[in-house]
Amino acid sequence: MLTGFERIQLISLAGSLFFMLGILELIRRQKIKEAYAILWLIFGSVFILLSFWKKGLDYFAGIVGIYYPPALLFLILIVAIILILINFSVVLSSQNDKIRILTQEMALMRTELEKKSPKNVDGPDHTALNQTARTDD
Amino acid sequence: MNTGCIIIPCYNEMTNIAGVIEEASQFADKFDILVINDASTDQTSLAARKTQKATVIDLPANLGVGGAVQTGLKYAKNQRYSWAIKLDGDGQHPPEAIQSMLEPLTEREADIVIGSRFLAINSGFRSSFLRRIGIKFFEKLGMLLTGQRFTDPTSGFRAYNRKAIEFMAVHYPTFDYPEPEELVLASLNGLRLKEVSVSMRDRWSGESTISSSFSVYFMLKVTLAMIFIFFRTSKNNKEAKC
Numbered sequence: 323m324l325t326g327f328e329r330i331q332l333i334s335l336a337g338s339l340f341f342m343l344g345i346l347e348l349i350r351r352q353k354i355k356e357a358y359a360i361l362w363l364i365f366g367s368v369f370i371l372l373s374f375w376k377k378g379l380d381y382f383a384g385i386v387g388i389y390y391p392p393a394l395l396f397l398i399l400i401v402a403i404i405l406i407l408i409n410f411s412v413v414l415s416s417q418n419d420k421i422r423i424l425t426q427e428m429a430l431m432r433t434e435l436e437k438k439s440p441k442n443v444d445g446p447d448h449t450a451l452n453q454t455a456r457t458d459d
Numbered sequence: 460m461n462t463g464c465i466i467i468p469c470y471n472e473m474t475n476i477a478g479v480i481e482e483a484s485q486f487a488d489k490f491d492i493l494v495i496n497d498a499s500t501d502q503t504s505l506a507a508r509k510t511q512k513a514t515v516i517d518l519p520a521n522l523g524v525g526g527a528v529q530t531g532l533k534y535a536k537n538q539r540y541s542w543a544i545k546l547d548g549d550g551q552h553p554p555e556a557i558q559s560m561l562e563p564l565t566e567r568e569a570d571i572v573i574g575s576r577f578l579a580i581n582s583g584f585r586s587s588f589l590r591r592i593g594i595k596f597f598e599k600l601g602m603l604l605t606g607q608r609f610t611d612p613t614s615g616f617r618a619y620n621r622k623a624i625e626f627m628a629v630h631y632p633t634f635d636y637p638e639p640e641e642l643v644l645a646s647l648n649g650l651r652l653k654e655v656s657v658s659m660r661d662r663w664s665g666e667s668t669i670s671s672s673f674s675v676y677f678m679l680k681v682t683l684a685m686i687f688i689f690f691r692t693s694k695n696n697k698e699a700k701c
Contacts, residue, residue: 422522422633426530429518430537437514 328376335373342366361409365402462541464491465557466531467513468524469548473501476548477510483546483554484512490544490557493534497527503548524615525637529628532619536628543619552616556657560618569653570623571645573609574616578656593678597639600682604689605646610654612639623650632684636677640684647692 345362348354354362372379372395383391465483469476476494483492492513496504498521507515516530528545535543542564546552556574563569577594597612615638619627626648632640646652 419633421520422526425518425520425522426526426533429516429530430534432519433514433516433534 331373331376335370338366338369338373342370358409358413361402361406365398365406368398368402460538461489461491463489464493464531464535464538464540464543465554466493466495466528466535466543466545467548468495468497468527468531468545469499469503469507470497470521470524470527471499471501471503472548473499473503473506475550476503476507479546479548479550480507480510480513482550484510486554486557487512490542491540493531494548495527495531497521497523522633523635525631525633525635528637529631529633532624532628532631535619535624540624541621543624545615545617545619547615551659551661553658553660556616556655557618560616560655560657563653563655564618564620568651570620570650571652572618573611573614573642573652573654574618574657574659575609575611575614575654576657576659577610578654579658596678597681597685600685601639601642604643604685607646607652609642609652612642614638614659616657616659617641626650632688634680634684636681639681640688643685643688644692647689647696 342363345354345359345366349356349359379391379394383389383394386394388394388397465486467476467479467483472479480492480494483490494504494507494513494515496507496515496517498518504515504517507513516534518527518530522530531545532543542561544557544560546554552574560572560574563572594611594613598609601607601609601612613636623645626645627641630644630648631637632644642652
């Protein structure tokens with residue numbers, strides 16, 4: 323398996339390792355939650371494996387009937403990206419719901435507070451925030 | 460405190476909101492007025508507060524119509540109102556119609572009443588050709604999914620009884636353009652719906668955030684949502700029966 327280690331293998335191995343270390347470092351620094359890093363790590367491992375096992379690509383390409391093995395590489399990559407993006411959509415939708423509920427509860431509580439002691443509550447002080455948010459998009 | 464409330468969701472309706480509140484306040488002896496300011500970037504909140512006739516709920520971030528309306532319904536649920544009426548903040552919905560919209564609720568004929576522009580032939584509302592096609596499409600789709608005909612599925616003029624308030628405070632379609640979805644959701648969950656003819660006016664001034672862009676996005680999003688609500692609910696019902 324390690325005989326005849328070619329230049330492309332070294333490069334792809336270095337690239338994959340660099341990628342994996344980057345993800346692990348982000349997890350260590352708590353920039354990514356472990357749950358969201360799993361997909362990245364899985365596909366990183368696949369690419370490390372394929373860097374070592376050069377024949378593996380030909381092998382799997384043969385199984386699924388792809389004549390040009392490197393095309394399989396792109397296929398795996400695209401599938402990886404699609405899966406991760408779908409995962410993002412799921413997370414995004416659930417966050418959307420959570421933010422909505424928080425916003426509503428906060429507004430309702432503020433209204434209750436306002437009724438009890440009108441002096442302590444100013445009007446909306448978030449207009450500035452909204453304006454800056456709007457220039458962003 | 461009254462037994463009902465009028466929910467007015469609004470976004471940047473500084474010029475219209477005071478007038479809408481004034482008009483609605485003719486029912487002040489029966490209904491509390493509730494303005495949901497969906498994080499307007501103008502002085503909508505202040506304009507509404509100045510009338511001193513409405514409770515103003517300021518959302519700290521913009522949620523879209525669905526989220527704003529649901530906030531009002533949550534408030535109505537918490538305050539134990541028996542009736543809630545939803546009115547647009549742009550002056551399109553004449554509050555005079557409230558009386559006739561309440562009737563089916565008090566007569567216990569329906570749980571949600573929809574104010575329809577198209578139930579009567581001469582209702583005085585003009586809209587563009589494309590928009591009418593869109594509305595017709597949702598009418599047909601709604602009929603397919605619920606078995607009931609809604610002549611004005613996109614109308615946001617609605618009245619709710621206590622049962623509907625409690626259901627919608629939790630399940631209201633909370634994204635943008637919630638109206639046609641709401642019909643399917645309500646109908647499939649055993650709420651009785653009824654349309655009542657009302658005449659609507661053109662909005663008083665400014666840009667509509669809800670309905671002026673009768674766009675491809677709007678059509679696709681609402682169609683998808685209606686169909687999925689249908690499958691989701693009928694699946695749940697089957698499971699409940701087992």
